[in-house]
Amino acid sequence: MARQQISLAERNKTPLAILLIDLDGFKAVNDTHGHAAGDLVLKIVAERIAAHTRGADIRARLGGDEFAVLLSDSNVAGAEHVANKLVQSLAEPFPGVLPEVSASIGISHYPSCGNALMQLLEQADRALYVAKSSGKKRLVHASVNRAGA
16 A cells, blocks of 8 residues: 555655654653553554545554654655644553553655665665664654665
8 A cells, every 4th residue: 555655646746654653761761560551552643643544645653663654745844743742642642551651653755765665665674773863752754865775
């Protein structure tokens, strides 16, 4: 489905963005409250992501505490707007969970960061790494020069 959206963006000459979202502090939830509480947090995270994205956007849990969102027909400013809303929403308290949970987000853009799904995911992952290593609870755009791609 994501590859189809990229093909559609190429054909229509429209931008799109991929957001990789990783939860900050999630391991402490499982360690402190158990896996049932962790599962509840993941469910609420999915609901919050859905609340701040459009029905046409593709949302997925990649595993563990990592999620991805493909924003179709979304330019840099639009992707940043959604990502900022997600950073804010995912930093709000979770019911019955004491360790603070937040999110770091890496953003890549089609076509400036690549024109294939794997390129876009790799660029978003690099940006996510920078967000996490820069203090977490933030978003970072992938470099548009495609270094190493």
